[in-house]
Amino acid sequence: MEIHKLGETAKKFHLSNEKAKALLDARIVPHIKKRGTHKETYYVPQLFVDYAVKSLGLEKEKDFKRLEPDPALLERFANKEGVKVISFSNLKGGVGKTSIAANFAYNLALLNKRVLLVDMDSQANTSRYFANRYFVGESIKNIFDKMTRKEPVTDEDVMRYIVPISFDNATLSLLPSELSLGRIVELSRSVFTLPHKKLADILKLVKDRYDFIVIDTPPSTGLSLHMALFASDLVSIVTDAEDFSVNGLNELYLEIRELAEETDHDVRVDSVFINKVKKSNIHSVYIEAIAEMAAEEGIENVYVIKESTRLKESQNLHIPLVEYKKELEKRLPIAESMIEYAVEKAQEA
Template structure:
């Protein structure tokens, strides 16, 4: 079982989209996938368009009032979901003073270790207890970003967070790479920022994925239709980009 966290402390970088791309793309290869939504906005949970109760969510999991098997719902034939709820906004306050609270998710995953090939964790755009739990429980990290100036600042903050996690709770944590989304190869600015991102990747001891996801309305349309991009626009250029990223990621991991 491989556990992947999708994270970036900057908001609006495409974490939920990347989580969905990876879940659907890896499931298409016949793998059994669990998506764990740790973002209080619950966008990943909403995007699967399946019923669940806010009282059976990752908030209850991380506060010890439910087990992981108890909150899991079926999203597709190959994808299960551990949904989020707005109550996650209270998590840091409720876990304050607890002993080693960053290990709660890692311990909870033991209950499903033989049921999934991949677990993909969607995280909020902040450094909070949910993110610390995700990074402590994970084997690897995918960092979605955009080719803009503010993304450089976000990556610097993430580098410090990851180094702290490796020192304290997960020394084997690996960063698979930085994924650039909403990419426009035709602009000089995009090329310059991409070069800067590649330099910044060195601080994270990783690289920028060669595959980049272009700007495309089909991504938002597929989410609005509650469909996988692979089903909504199977022959689209952006779908080719996403498949190339999935192939590159899987090749790196294997």
Template sequence: MTLKDVLESVMVKPQAFLHDKKEVEKLGKIIAVANQKGGVGKTTTSVNLSACLAALGKKVLLVDIDPQGNATSGIGVNKADVKYCIYDVLINDINPVDATLPTEIEGLMIIPATIQLAGAEIELVPTISREVRLKKALEVVKDKYDYVIIDCPPSLGILTVNSLTASDSVLIPIQCEYYALEGLSQLLNTIRLVQKHLNSQLAIEGVVLTMLDARTNLGLQVIEEVKKYFQDKVYKTIIPRNVRLSEAPSHGQAIITYDPRSRGAEVYTDLAKEVVGV
């Protein structure tokens, strides 16, 4: 099956992209940020979209389900101080409320990830209904938030399947570089399988183009190619390469607190507005 075929199989079903808006608003919209290709700005997008949604007055829960735990450290949580993390929620049936921590940004909470999560893929193998562990956990807390943002691992294993099964929609970051679409058919095929077997209402929230270097023609070619495939699912906001955006995680801050006047803060605020629909 070609990339075009897979794209069409995922995207031609209008019902897959329809939600009861009132229901989503009432219960909280769950968005998985996913791309199994590493280095595409997935965690940067998860953290900064969450922070900017909170800055717009939304109540947001960021769920770090990537064993690397970069969203956790990137939002300023010291992993050594974490009592319960998403591993405990998935494996030990800890109430997600007990694993939820505040951040320095008002309205933004996080369920962190620690190194324990690295063993979760194997530990979940013999577990009954392993694909719906996260879905059941988030049902306990999602009505407390306007948005739940899940930072998925850069893989298509059971943790990502859990995330897609639990979510209303998927936001896909794609970098504006050569081979940007490499492996994308695998992700879209996984989405199609989850739609078919586990979550028929799963939709593609949108595609966000990242790491644009405006000095090169290559970035513009990638934008054109992605828009040809995804059409109106591509956000108007494009995330450029930005030094301050790259620096922020090492300081444990989202870009809107690290440098609120930077280009990075501006574009992620614009993206958050697009997601909200304002």
């Protein structure tokens, strides 16, 4: 991925360094800023340049010349179609759903989108991905608790459990999970006639505060997954490229289709991330099989992510992959597809 520093960005936009800096600081051009001990360094991936040009309705990069660094311009980045809800799913565990959902959500936030990351997995890995803390007694479980007691749930009840996670370059909102979520979700099966609608009911209360809601799901079929799928407009499938991965995808498709029919809810599989790919012939065979299947299903967004210790390292430090301090140029290629998907969704909005 091509990355520009401040001077190169200014040149691309035919601006002085000062004006380029002002446009970056007003977040009219999305970027990643690193604070060193002596100076700040700005990094602008080409994908962000393209995004800024398109979303501001400019013809070319040099049209930036006309722009004044006015934060009101940010409004032109805003969603026109209302909030989009995207679930990251696979019935198989350990394939990277959480890693990709969390990083994708962060990349959307970098593009100035208001993003709510919802953890529907009682393992609560998403909750801890950036926050590095536990949310016992302070999670989405509390909201389900109230619902199963048949008490009215308001937007205030939901907002009480949404926590902001602030980074240097962006802010995300998180609706965390905890271990006992699974139990309370199952309990709702006996309490409600249409239990699969309950997450959608919760999110409806706060939807207008966000441009995107990103949901991470557990690695199994069950009510938590059904709730997430029912609340979603789009599903992104995350898979590895191993034997049985293709079978697993078939099962997930079937599950999604059946649920869509049963509940009369239109949810579309929008992308496939083939993750943890190693350099080997056997992997390329599985990648081909998965890509073929995606093509048959009419899915255009198929991304491949290599296995990389950098993703794990950044996760261990609770930092988004693109913000991981050292060797940004080396990390961005691993993050590229997650950025690309974020740019694509943000542009559609």
